[in-house]
Amino acid sequence: MAVYALTGFSLVSLLSFGYLSWDWMKPSLVADVATDPMEKSLPPAFARPPHIIFILTDDQGYHDVGYHGSDIQTPTLDRLAAEGVKLENYYIQPICTPSRSQLITGRYQIHTGLQHSIIRPRQPNCLPLDQVTLPQKLQEAGYSTHMVGKWHLGFYKKECLPTRRGFDTFLGSLTGNVDYYTYDNCDGPGVCGYDLHEGEDVAWDQSGKYSTFLYAQRVSKILASHSPKEPIFIYVAFQAVHTPLQSPKEYIYRYRSMGNVARRKYAAMVTCMDEAVKNITWALKKYGYYDNSVIVFSTDNGGQTFSGGSNWPLRGRKGTYWEGGVRGIGFVHSPLIKHKRRTSWALVHITDWYPTLVSLARGNLSNVPGLDGYNVWPAISEGKESPRTEILHNIDPLYNHAKYGSLEDGFGIWNTAVQASIRVGEWKLLTGDPGYSDWIPPQTLTNFPGSWWNLERLTDGLRKSVWLFNITADPYERYDLSDQRPDVVRTLLMRLVHYNRTAIPVRYPAENPRAHPDFNGGAWGPWASEDDAEEWEGIGEPLKSRNKKKKCKICKLRSFFRKLNTRLMSNRI
Numbered sequence: 001m002a003v004y005a006l007t008g009f010s011l012v013s014l015l016s017f018g019y020l021s022w023d024w025m026k027p028s029l030v031a032d033v034a035t036d037p038m039e040k041s042l043p044p045a046f047a048r049p050p051h052i053i054f055i056l057t058d059d060q061g062y063h064d065v066g067y068h069g070s071d072i073q074t075p076t077l078d079r080l081a082a083e084g085v086k087l088e089n090y091y092i093q094p095i096c097t098p099s100r101s102q103l104i105t106g107r108y109q110i111h112t113g114l115q116h117s118i119i120r121p122r123q124p125n126c127l128p129l130d131q132v133t134l135p136q137k138l139q140e141a142g143y144s145t146h147m148v149g150k151w152h153l154g155f156y157k158k159e160c161l162p163t164r165r166g167f168d169t170f171l172g173s174l175t176g177n178v179d180y181y182t183y184d185n186c187d188g189p190g191v192c193g194y195d196l197h198e199g200e201d202v203a204w205d206q207s208g209k210y211s212t213f214l215y216a217q218r219v220s221k222i223l224a225s226h227s228p229k230e231p232i233f234i235y236v237a238f239q240a241v242h243t244p245l246q247s248p249k250e251y252i253y254r255y256r257s258m259g260n261v262a263r264r265k266y267a268a269m270v271t272c273m274d275e276a277v278k279n280i281t282w283a284l285k286k287y288g289y290y291d292n293s294v295i296v297f298s299t300d301n302g303g304q305t306f307s308g309g310s311n312w313p314l315r316g317r318k319g320t321y322w323e324g325g326v327r328g329i330g331f332v333h334s335p336l337i338k339h340k341r342r343t344s345w346a347l348v349h350i351t352d353w354y355p356t357l358v359s360l361a362r363g364n365l366s367n368v369p370g371l372d373g374y375n376v377w378p379a380i381s382e383g384k385e386s387p388r389t390e391i392l393h394n395i396d397p398l399y400n401h402a403k404y405g406s407l408e409d410g411f412g413i414w415n416t417a418v419q420a421s422i423r424v425g426e427w428k429l430l431t432g433d434p435g436y437s438d439w440i441p442p443q444t445l446t447n448f449p450g451s452w453w454n455l456e457r458l459t460d461g462l463r464k465s466v467w468l469f470n471i472t473a474d475p476y477e478r479y480d481l482s483d484q485r486p487d488v489v490r491t492l493l494m495r496l497v498h499y500n501r502t503a504i505p506v507r508y509p510a511e512n513p514r515a516h517p518d519f520n521g522g523a524w525g526p527w528a529s530e531d532d533a534e535e536w537e538g539i540g541e542p543l544k545s546r547n548k549k550k551k552c553k554i555c556k557l558r559s560f561f562r563k564l565n566t567r568l569m570s571n572r573i
Contacts, residue, residue, distance in 0.1 A: 048292065049360070050361075051228070051284070051289045052233045052294050052296070052360065053234050053236065053293060053294070053296070054236065054353070055236045055297045057241065057273060058096065058242040058299075059242045059243075059299075059301065059318060060299045061304075061312075062324060063303070063311055063313075063442060064270055065077050065081075065270075065329050066078040067086070068329070070442070071258075071267070072255075072270045073254070073271050074274040075274065077297065080281065080297065081331040083340060083341060084333030084334060084341075085331060085339075085343070086342075087346070088345055090298075090329075091423075092327075092330075093109070094318060094319050095118055096176055097153065097176075099350055100152055100300065101114050101153060103298075103353055104153065104354075105127070105133060105351075106352075106372060107131070108351065108394075109394060110502070110504070111502065112127065112128050113504050113507035115398075116396050116506050116508045118152065119153060119154045120511060121176070121185070121515060122511035122513070123508070123510075125154050125507055125508070126156060127153040128507070129159055129160070132367075132368050135167050135233060136166035137166075138166070138233045139166055140363060141358070141362055141363035142230075142231060143232060143361060144233070145166055145168050146168060146169045146222050146235070147170045147171075147172065147235045148170075148171050149211075149215050149237030149238050149239060150239050151174045152175065152176050155175075156515065156528045157526050157527075157528045157529065161200055167235070171206075172196070172215070174524055174525065175524050178239065179244060180210055180211045180240075181209070181211075191516055194517070194523040202525065212239070212276045215238060219236055223283045223287045224283070226287075232289070240270070240273040241269040245265035245266055245308060247268035248268075251268035254268065263308045263310075263442070267308070292336070294360060298329070298330045302326065302328075303317060303324075304317060304318045305317040305440045310440065311440070312439070315437060319435055320434055320436055320437065321430055322437055322477055326421075338382050344380060346376065346386035346388075347386045348386060349388060351372045352373040352374050354371060355371055355374060355375045356376050374388050375387070389425060393420075397506065398508060399432065402417045402432045402433045403417075404417075404463050404464065405417025405418070405431065405465030410493055411490050413490075413494065413497055414493040414497055416466050417431075418432050419432035424495055427488055428471045429493070430467040430468075431467075464480075466482045468485060468492070512528075
């Protein structure tokens with residue numbers, strides 16, 4: 001009881017900080033929507049398909065935007081959100097690849113085989129090639145499609161690249177994180193390579209340019225060279241604000257009073273990204289796209305708290321299924337929204353953008369059955385009720401099983417040692433090990449005292465494998481109701497059982513040394529042919545059958561590497 005009293009006091013105290021607002025340095029760069037003629041009269045249907053700009057930021061915490069009370073300056077995002085629709089019941093995935101795969105396919109990761117971890121640089125794995133992607137559907141609808149930024153959906157063979165998955169052009173990185181200036185990425189000691197690509201070629205000439213600025217400039221260039229009379233889709237997947245914590249010095253100087261060095265650098269990166277969004281919005285206006293555009297802003301997962309991010313007052317961080325890992329910052333800004341300047345509490349998930357945007361584009365969804373997303377545009381634009389009533393956050397059978405979970409704890413229908421999470425209506429259930437579970441205030445001070453927020457984790461989480469929360473009444477996940485409401489626990493476990501029956505086998509193959517950049521000209525990029533890919537399958541096979549073939553697989557891999565070594569030696573000679 002003492003813990004709750006103390007945490008409650010701290011919650012009120014820290015939320016009372018408020019948020020710092022400031023005027024835009026150049027307010028004329030972005031038009032005031034209130035003066036737009038479309039504000040007064042909107043047609044019942046769009047005169048033509050709208051231009052779609054989807055902006056995805058990386059590792060930006062729930063607290064790290066001005067309108068959530070942050071100490072970080074984000075005037076552009078604040079203004080765009082204020083003039084559009086803020087999504088305050090919006091969910092993403094806890095890590096990079098799952099969020100991106102669900103955005104691009106409109107399907108839960110259990111339906112693409114990507115339910116475990118991320119796609120790593122040396123894995124022969126990528127977004128399943130049988131999936132029809134969002135940009136491919138928009139191409140069918142007559143859109144020009146462009147991607148700028150971080151891919152992180154696999155690249156081991158050329159068929160996996162963005163330009164083979166529906167994008168007309170691509171400038172960005174293929175792996176999960178790179179240096180913001182040199183574009184180098186190390187996947188372990190001595191396994192380093194360059195990762196910036198233009199289309200399917202390595203963009204060596206762009207080294208030295210800060211990625212946030214480079215990507216915004218590329219978007220402006222695309223808009224300048226395209227006709228606003230023709231529909232365009234631009235997917236802007238900023239590297240920011242993922243580690244490494246790097247920013248131009250002038251942005252860091254603004255936060256010189258912050259005692260926490262990581263938070264200071266992180267804040268600078270967020271503000272720099274905010275200005276990049278301002279420049280993109282300005283370009284939309286300058287080149288004649290804005291009046292018929294839809295801008296969607298989304299984060300990809302919760303903030304990484306030990307790298308400067310903050311999800312306060314939510315519980316948990318990136319990589320966890322607590323709200324701090326899966327509740328995202330999201331908003332839609334568009335002159336085409338019927339009821340704008342409001343906050344929406346409609347339940348929305350990142351899978352919903354696929355059917356929503358394809359529907360806006362007047363595309364055909366009839367040939368992509370089985371989507372897990374919903375068209376939520378009426379909920380966003382008109383304030384109607386969301387068609388979504390539940391979200392499967394994930395079921396990961398490969399994640400470390402919880403020590404104290406069992407089938408018995410799951411009423412004989414679900415092994416609670418398995419990491420899984422689901423939301424149905426106002427209820428949220430977690431099983432297994434949901435991940436780091438503390439509430440971490442913004443790290444604005446050097447050596448911020450941290451003993452009190454550990455107490456609840458130590459007393460509540462060590463011997464548990466089931467948690468139940470009423471998220472509507474308790475969005476900060478402070479009151480576990482699993483013991484009081486076993487009926488609800490059982491109902492949600494049945495939903496997990498239902499979803500698990502539809503899951504496909506996990507795609508998580510072993511890393512392959514052939515992917516080493518030294519064998520590919522010093523850069524990360526495709527390294528396998530169609531024939532090579534068959535050497536290390538196990539991708540898409542049930543775990544049991546993979547284990548049965550283990551010895552055979554090892555033989556095949558050894559044979560492959562012997563052939564590879566012979567080939568490499570002959571080339572060197």
